[in-house]
Amino acid sequence: MDRTVIAYVIYLVVSIGLTIWVARTLSRNGRIFLADVLQGNEKLADAVNHLLVVGFYLVNLGFVALYLSDDDTVVDTRGIFEALSTKLGVVLLVLGVMHLANVYVLNKIRRRGVMEREQLPPIAPQGWAAPTAGA
Numbered sequence: 001m002d003r004t005v006i007a008y009v010i011y012l013v014v015s016i017g018l019t020i021w022v023a024r025t026l027s028r029n030g031r032i033f034l035a036d037v038l039q040g041n042e043k044l045a046d047a048v049n050h051l052l053v054v055g056f057y058l059v060n061l062g063f064v065a066l067y068l069s070d071d072d073t074v075v076d077t078r079g080i081f082e083a084l085s086t087k088l089g090v091v092l093l094v095l096g097v098m099h100l101a102n103v104y105v106l107n108k109i110r111r112r113g114v115m116e117r118e119q120l121p122p123i124a125p126q127g128w129a130a131p132t133a134g135a
Contacts, residue, residue, distance in 0.1 A: 003074040007083045014084075015064040015091045019057065022095050026102070027053045037110040052102065063094055 027049055034045040067087060074080050 003076070003080055004070070004083075007074050007080045008068060010080070011068065011084055011087050012064070014088055016061065018088075018091065018095065019060045019064065022099070023053050023056050023060075026056065026099060030102075030106075033106060033110075037106050037113065039113060056098065056102075059098065060091075060095060064091060067091065 030052070031045060031049050034049050035042055038044050038048065067090060070083060070087075072079075072083070074083055
């Protein structure tokens, strides 16, 4: 088997494994965050969480597939490691940037929701109080 093909197989196995692991971790731990962002609506949090995971898989696996091709042929074992380090490094950076972008957007939504909740008084005003003469 050609060394380039070996590098491709290793790249695909590791990249797909990392994508699945990160998606599951984000899904499991992000559900609590989503429930808070969506003001405790558990069903909506589950639905949004699932949609985010599907989008995460599509974008990352699409990127992994597009980034698979390489013009250089791997001639030795050192070349396998060099090709894999470059490709996997880029995949890890893309996974990290996507994660940070998701957290940033969800945090903005959460902050807006908190600000809206703080603007509403906890109970309706009962009336008004007349100003006192000494004040």
